[in-house]
Amino acid sequence: MGNYDLEEQRVIEKINTGTYTKVLLQLPDGLKPEAWELVKKLEGATGATIFVWFGTNFGACDLPLGVQSLGVQLVVAFGHNQYIKDVRGW
Amino acid sequence: MxxxxxxxxxxxxxxxxxxxxxxxxxxxxxxxxxxxxxxxxxxxxxxxxxxxxxxxxxxxxxxxxxxxxxxxxxxxxxxxxxxxxxxxxxxxxxxxxxxxxxxxxxxxxxxxxxxxxxQTLKTITKEDIEKQMKKYKANLMKFLNAKTIGVLISTKPGQSYLNLALKLKKQSDKHIILFVDDTFNYNHMENFPFVDVWVNTACPRIGFDDVTSMPRPLINITDAFDPGKALARIEKDFL
Missing domain, CATH: 3.40.50.11850 (Diphthamide synthesis DPH1/DPH2 domain 2)
Structure with missing residues (x-):
């Protein structure tokens, strides 16, 4: 996975200690080429079905909604940390 | 959940x-x-x-x-x-x-x-954003005379500012139509030819970075409340 720490072990532990059977990975464009390796690793270590978000990942302001209709219980968003939104506006 | x-x-x-x-x-x-x-x-x-x-x-x-x-x-x-x-x-x-x-x-x-x-060092300067600021200034001038405005509202949780869109609709003397999408495909602007100028409420960088590649003029919501002040700021600080 190159020189970026994707914390796979932390993700695996999160999935295995929860009751997650369907997990969605959201990757920034620079990490999208790593998706196949990541899916193989996580499916092998957890048994959960892993999906990959096809669309954008502009930041933590851009988390995918509506995926619960597919039964997804956990979204793992890579490449970002907590975003602080001012609800009053910009 | x-x-x-x-x-x-x-x-x-x-x-x-x-x-x-x-x-x-x-x-x-x-x-x-x-x-x-x-x-x-x-x-x-x-x-x-x-x-x-x-x-x-x-x-x-x-x-x-x-x-x-x-x-x-x-x-x-x-x-x-x-x-x-x-x-x-x-x-x-x-x-x-x-x-x-x-x-x-x-x-x-x-x-x-x-x-x-x-392991490289390079420099970016005001000149690297001059083209987009010129385009943004032109969009602001078009907004001043526009009659019909399309306001873009995102459903992305971190970029959703419905409150600002509703505030503009309430305060403005222009015709305001509210549009909703997740990720905006700017080509869809062409489907609504009655809109003179678009107003973005999602990410402020849409207004600055994407305007050079859009088919129709767009400004950011904060500037829609006081376009004259925005014009003066851009001329003073960027052009």
Missing amino acids: VEFLLIPAYWKEEVVLPADILEKLSSYKSIAIFGAVQFIRLEKVIEQLKEKGIKTITTHGKRTSGKFQILGCDCYEDSFEEDVLSADAILYVGDGLFHPKALLLAKAKEVLLYNPIA
């Missing part, structure tokens, strides 16, 4: 300035420092600069939670608690242009970019 887990994907190596780049930075008396989330472990860089007698100014963007971090939407003068513009130079550590351009939009005259992967 969906849970979310955020993995910042930190760079595994320690960020260290090579000797030749440290030497180039030695001519500055003070440097403000920022990084992308992957590279915000900048303690060693700060130590190196201090050893050279350079005063370091550190803060982070208001919309971020990481020390030294800046986001693309931290693009206003008041996006930082410290006066970073008073530094002799601003150093950004990362491998892209989107985040450091926020500093130019916040009125920095230039930003030094250190790429820790390629």
Whole structure:
């Protein structure tokens, strides 16, 4: 996975200690080429079905909604940390 | 209920300035420092600069939670608690242009970019955003005379500002139509030819970065409330 720490072990532990059977990975464009390796690793270590978000990942302001209709219980968003939104506006 | 887990994907190596780049930075008396989330472990860089007698100014963007971090939407003068513009130079550590351009939009005259992967130093200046600011100024002038306005509202949780869209609809004497989508495909503007000018309520960078490639004029919501003031600011600070 190159020189970026994707914390796979932390993700695996999160999935295995929860009751997650369907997990969605959201990757920034620079990490999208790593998706196949990541899916193989996580499916092998957890048994959960892993999906990959096809669309954008502009930041933590851009988390995918509506995926619960597919039964997804956990979204793992890579490449970002907590975003602080001012609800009053910009 | 969906849970979310955020993995910042930190760079595994320690960020260290090579000797030749440290030497180039030695001519500055003070440097403000920022990084992308992957590279915000900048303690060693700060130590190196201090050893050279350079005063370091550190803060982070208001919309971020990481020390030294800046986001693309931290693009206003008041996006930082410290006066970073008073530094002799601003150093950004990362491998892209989107985040450091926020500093130019916040009125920095230039930003030094250190790429820790390629180990290169380059500079971006006001000239790098001049084309988009000229286009934005033209869009503001079109907005002044526009009769029908399409307001774009995003369903992305971090970019959804319905309150601002409704405020504009209530206050404006123009015809305001509200449009909703997740990620905006600007080609869809062509489907609504009755809209004179579009107003963006999602990410402020849509208004500054994407306007040169849009088929129709667009301005940001904050400027729609006082376009005259926005025009004066752009002419004074950017053109």
